[in-house]
Amino acid sequence: MGLIVQKFGGSSVADAERVFRVANRVVDTYDEGNDVVVVVSAQGDTTDDLIAKAQEINKNASKREMDVLLSAGEQISMSLLAMAIEKLGRPVVSLTGWQAGVNTDINYSKARIKRVVGERIHHELDKKKIVIVAGFQGINKFDDITTLGRGGSDTSAVAIAAALGADLCQIFTDVTGVYTTDPRIVPEARKLNEITYDEMLELASAGANVLHNRSVELAKKFNVNMEVLSSFEKVPGTIVKEENTVEKMLIRGIARDNDVARIALVNIDDTPGKAFQIFSILAKKKVNVDVILQSIGRDGSKDISFTVSSDDLETALNIINENNAIIGAEKVIHDENVSKVSVVGAGMTSNPGVAALMFEALYDAGINIQMISTSEIRVSVLIDRKDAEKAVKAIHDKFELNN
Amino acid sequence: MGLIVQKFGGSSVADAERVFRVANRVVDTYDEGNDVVVVVSAQGDTTDDLIAKAQEINKNASKREMDVLLSAGEQISMSLLAMAIEKLGRPVVSLTGWQAGVNTDINYSKARIKRVVGERIHHELDKKKIVIVAGFQGINKFDDITTLGRGGSDTSAVAIAAALGADLCQIFTDVTGVYTTDPRIVPEARKLNEITYDEMLELASAGANVLHNRSVELAKKFNVNMEVLSSFEKVPGTIVKEENTVEKMLIRGIARDNDVARIALVNIDDTPGKAFQIFSILAKKKVNVDVILQSIGRDGSKDISFTVSSDDLETALNIINENNAIIGAEKVIHDENVSKVSVVGAGMTSNPGVAALMFEALYDAGINIQMISTSEIRVSVLIDRKDAEKAVKAIHDKFELNN
Helix, strand or coil: CCCEEEEEEEEECCCCCHHHHHHHHHHHHHHCCCEEEEEECCCCCCHHHHHHHHHCCCCCCCHHHHHHHHHHHHHHHHHHHHHHHHHCCCCCEEEECCCCCCEEECCCCCEEEEECCCHHHHHHHCCCCEEEEEEEEEECCCCEECCCCHHHHHHHHHHHHHCCCCCCEEECCCCCCCECCCCCCCCCCCCCCCCHHHHHHHHCCCCCCCCCHHHHHHHHHCCEEEEEECCCCCCEEEEEEEEHCCCCCCCCEEEEEECCEEEEEEECCCCCHHHHHHHHHHHCCCEEEEEEEEECCCCEEEEEEEEECHHHHHHHHHHHCHHHHHHCCCEEEEECCEEEEEEEEEHHHHHHHHHHHHHHHHHCCCCCCCCCEEEECCEEEEEHHHHHHHHHHHHHHHHCCCC | CCCCEEEHHHHHCCCCHHHHHHHHHHHHHCCCCEEEEEEEEECCCCCHHHHHHHHCCCCCCCCHCCCCHHHHHHHHHHHHHHHHHCCCCEEEEEECCCCEEEEECCCCCCCCCEEEECCCHHHHHHHCCCEEECCCEECCCCCCECCCCCCCHHHHHHHHHHHHCCCCCEEECCCCCCCCCCCCCCCCCCCCCCCEHHHHHHHHHCCCCCCHHHHHHHHHHCCCCCCEEEECCCCCCEEECHHCCCCCCCCCCCEEECEEEEEEEEEECCCCCCCHHHHHHHHHHHEEEEEEEEEEEECCEEEEEEEHHHHHHHHHHHHHHHHHHHHHCCCCEEEEEEEEEEEEEHHHHHCCCHHHHHHHHHHHCCCCCCCCEECCCEEEEEEHHHHHHHHHHHHHHHHHCCC
16 A cells, blocks of 8 residues: 556547546556556547647647647546546546646746646545546646646656655556567567666667656656556556666666668768767757767778667758868768667676677677667667667577576 | 727637638737737537547536536637737737636536636736637636636636726627627617617527626626627627616617426415415526416416426426425416517616507517516517517517617
């Protein structure tokens, strides 16, 4: 028994039948004697429908008014979920972002939560009510409605869990937890019982689309125990928590990311500050650069290769071509047929052999490595896209992750 | 130049094209140098769609959650209208009921406005913004969303106009104003340039469905000048205002109400308190009784006839039958084929001949009067429904209202 925050995404409440499935899940948790706060996203396609309505009227509508519009979506889903719980005979109340005290900064459409004033939620919990809170939305200091941007409802849930001192923040998804790798690639992939915040963050940025980074960062900061679990099957999921409470594993999981493209600037003058120039121009235009490789070329010149997300490739190439007077590359090459494969595990900090074992697996499989990048608990390689699934399988085998 | 509140109903903003028509209308008023506050209802069928969603989940959902759900409708329409005005290049901001300071009592689904705190609206008007406010909704002392019930957006508009000290509150409708009678019955019916609050109230309760009574009552209380005008044609409408500023007319208009049924209790004991007993039982069950007629019957007994709205007929009959042990009527008769025809005019207070002239018109047309009821500025008769249109024409002619 304790205080549990449960978050359900838009597809979990897409129609009346699913709303009742969620309601039953919530009521079960409540009936076990827990205080329950539920964070809910807008139903299925509501957000897309509202965006289409706006587009029909004004493709350049202000972000402020877009936030007013989109926040109506959760207001609808949260009241419907409350009505389903009323039907099941349990006391319930739904609260919008502002009613729940979700205070954000002033940035419309991608606001960040500054503080959750838990007073109203506590007041309702004291009355033994199940509390439904609209995810994805808050209020800024002007008393204007804001929305949190991608993955916003996960972040709402964690922020609320942190503010209330919840015992657990459950994120319900369409998978049963976090796996050692994508089970569609490796059928023997194993569901993890637990994972550290840092491992989860590395896996997420390496392409595992289970949790949004911001929510995990927030959970780490406030030490909120998260659980990733299925909205459909009632089985335990994966707990995301502090490192020292998690059983150590050399490798926790393997991620594959196809949303990546490689750009190579060939034969640049080897003068100091060259890399800084290139990457500061790209950063100004909001192009995120991931893996970077610099190699000495001929005649005191050098090559710089780096990866960007596939979406940013065209923008990045345009920026480079416009600025090549400054950059001075002899040739600009790009390649979209690449994938990034990463192994993640907190255990590798104290075990230098991980990278070597990974490279051995790739060598055995006859896969060529184009670029390498590492963090304390991650090794990533860039390889040909056609080899990506084979690489994931080979590495999964080599580290015996199916056991 | 002044401060103008404009209210547009759901059909006026039903799709993108209509939203732009409204936006242009608003911008025209703004460009003439006025401060403009726009009160808007939910788009076309939005409210019905949301009710259907709720019904699918819980036919007995709490009123609190219904209000949360329904208020999303105006949040959508107000932001879309704001986006259209942005597209037309004018500064604009949309505000929900709580943002606009519309404070109500605690009654969900039919809340009454207690006070409008105009601070935020004034603040936005000072910045020369067009201010869009969600109609039909407010906030109660628990910080919960409330809705105002039928005709709620008209009431929102008048309450906001009163709080801001607006020069005019324009209610846009699908007719060009208030007519001497329904032009579908009498093609020569004339649009009125002005009408007093009391005349408008009497006409509204006599069956003219132009403005909701509560909004007119509020306008009268706070002396807000209202204008009823067309959302489609740009022509002057009808001004509703204080009596002493309106040109006196003996008769302002004629209304016909088919939403009426007559019940007769035949041969009741003629003991004191009988009428009180009957009508207090009906009142307890929220059945509104309109015209009442009491006549002496045979042998010291009496008959009591009265009218109720068609919707309430069945309920009223059930109540009477259940309580006939107390009431003691020999027979209970009812008639649904009746209509109420009323003439309304502030001038009749000082002219006792109005009723006589009306009865003469009906006599000339060979129409039998079943019941009569009068107020200071209204005379109503109950007649056979098949005679109703003929009666309206005859009275319109007799009072020469086409001139």
